[in-house]
Amino acid sequence: MxxxxxxxxxxxxxxxxxxxxxxxxxxxxxxxxxxxxxxxxxxxxxxxxxxxxxxxxxxxxxxxxxxxxxxxxxxxxxxxxxxxxxxxxxxxxxxxxxxxxxxxxxxxxxxxxxxxxxxxxxxVPLGVGTMAAFIGLERDKVIEACERASEFGVVEPANYNSPVQIVISGEVKAVEKAVEIGKEFGAKRAMVLNVSAPFHSSxxxxxxxxxxxxxxxxxxxxxxxxxxxxxxxxxxxxxxxxxxxxxxxxxxxxxxxxxxxxxxxxxxxxxxxxxxxxxxxxxxxxxxxxxxxxxxxxxxxxxxxxxxxxx
The missing domain is CATH 3.40.366.10 (Malonyl-Coenzyme A Acyl Carrier Protein, domain 2)
Known part of the structure; x- marks a missing residue:
């Protein structure tokens, strides 16, 4: 059955x-x-x-x-x-x-x-917040990338979609910084998404x-x-x-x-x-x-x- x-x-x-x-x-x-x-x-x-x-x-x-x-x-x-x-x-x-x-x-x-x-x-006014996707980076590394980038503004994990895809969300500068850090950590891909708001963030x-x-x-x-x-x-x-x-x-x-x-x-x-x-x-x-x-x-x-x- x-x-x-x-x-x-x-x-x-x-x-x-x-x-x-x-x-x-x-x-x-x-x-x-x-x-x-x-x-x-x-x-x-x-x-x-x-x-x-x-x-x-x-x-x-x-x-x-x-x-x-x-x-x-x-x-x-x-x-x-x-x-x-x-x-x-x-x-x-x-x-x-x-x-x-x-x-x-x-x-x-x-x-x-x-x-x-x-x-x-x-x-959140347009242009203030965004989201980014990480492909091929472990959960703890994504969290660490967000923590390190948080001096530039709000940035947090938003969607734990699968073992290979995690999406983050927050203020534009902080999200962009987290993407940079994620790439340094060895993410296969890390890219800012074309979205209109920082969904699933504080x-x-x-x-x-x-x-x-x-x-x-x-x-x-x-x-x-x-x-x-x-x-x-x-x-x-x-x-x-x-x-x-x-x-x-x-x-x-x-x-x-x-x-x-x-x-x-x-x-x-x-x-x-x-x-x-x-x-x-x-x-x-x-x-x-x-x-x-x-x-x-x-x-x-x-x-x-x-x-x-x-x-």
């Missing part, structure tokens, strides 16, 4: 056209897009299917659009009788996981992540506080499936911890590698990436060669995954 986890992508996975094939073929997917449009007051299908890309790339649009596409695809998998044992998501993807687990209604989640995107973007604490006020308006329900929190790489132990962990997530490191290891330790042998892109599958492949990796983002990948799950 396969032990299956569904994992949901974060910001950066978006592309024009995502979700369209599901809306064209499945009423449950169409319903999710309709609910998004009703909740937000604009046409989610038009945004996701027609773009333009510049509009889709705005953080306050990106976040609800990825959530919508991911949840629509999840509903199609569920309709086919496939449900997970555990769910998790990378950053924004954690909201998709919480919707899949029944903790938050989709209508509430799509409003919350739109506000989340807006607050994260507004918290510079976004104010955005987390504002997000907390949005989450106060949301009714939370019990978990249908266990969900792993980014901030702790542990299962949520109660509904009462959801708000605090989601607020903390905005300005804390995302422990993705640790989260995946936690699922593997629980006996998960099959990961299904539910939503646009294959970034998470790439990370998981670096964490373990022993697990089966599947993804669903269009009709072709759906058919392939359904066949693999039924074998």
């Amino acid at each position: 396969k032990k299956i986890a569904f994992v949901f992508p974060g910001q950066g996975a978006q592309y024009v056209g995502m979700g369209k094939e599901f809306v064209d073929n499945f009423k449950v997917a169409n319903d999710v897009f309709e609910k998004a449009s009703d909740s937000l007051g604009y046409d989610m299908k038009k945004l996701c299917f027609e773009g333009p890309e510049e509009e889709l790339k705005k953080t306050e649009n990106t976040q609800p659009s990825i959530l919508t596409a991911s949840v629509a695809i999840y509903e199609v998998l569920k309709e086919h009788g496939h449900v997970p044992e555990i769910v998790a998501g990378l950053s924004l993807g954690e909201y998709s996981a919480l919707v899949a687990s029944g903790v938050m209604s989709f209508e509430d989640a799509v409003k919350v992540v739109r506000a989340r995107g807006k607050y994260m973007q507004e918290e 510079m976004l604490r104010g955005a987390g506080d504002k997000l907390g006020l949005e989450l106060d308006k949301v009714e939370l329900n019990d978990f249908v499936y266990p969900v792993i929190a980014n901030v702790t790489a542990e299962y949520y132990d109660s509904v009462s911890s959801v708000k605090e962990l989601l607020v903390g997530q905005v300005s804390s490191s995302v422990l993705w590698e640790d989260s995946v290891k936690k699922m593997i330790d629980a006996g998960i042998d099959t990961f299904v990436e539910v939503g646009p892109g294959k970034a998470l599958s790439g990370f998981i492949k670096r964490i373990s060669r022993e697990v089966t990796l599947l993804n669903v983002e269009d009709m072709a990948s759906l058919e392939k995954t359904l066949k693999a799950l039924e074998d």
Whole structure:
């Protein structure tokens, strides 16, 4: 018997056209897009299917659009009788996981992540903060590079994606200095990313506080499936911890590698990436060669995954 986890992508996975094939073929997917449009007051299908890309790339649009596409695809998998044992998501993807687990209604989640995107973007003026990726540098060396560069400003580990990829975040000068130091330490690659804000750093604490006020308006329900929190790489132990962990997530490191290891330790042998892109599958492949990796983002990948799950 396969032990299956569904994992949901974060910001950066978006592309024009995502979700369209599901809306064209499945009423449950169409319903999710309709609910998004009703909740937000604009046409989610038009945004996701027609773009333009510049509009889709705005953080306050990106976040609800990825959530919508991911949840629509999840509903199609569920309709086919496939449900997970555990769910998790990378950053924004954690909201998709919480919707899949029944903790938050989709209508509430799509409003919350739109506000989340807006607050994260507004918290730090453009040009003040950035992020950088290290390839092939050990975790302790990345932490040391950040510590050494911190005399130039805020710089902190933001995403522990896999054993070979760690992303840092902070003020531009400090991030650039950490990249220099990382290269001296022997990173295979270290490069500043083309992002608009220093996500998952302490510079976004104010955005987390504002997000907390949005989450106060949301009714939370019990978990249908266990969900792993980014901030702790542990299962949520109660509904009462959801708000605090989601607020903390905005300005804390995302422990993705640790989260995946936690699922593997629980006996998960099959990961299904539910939503646009294959970034998470790439990370998981670096964490373990022993697990089966599947993804669903269009009709072709759906058919392939359904066949693999039924074998």
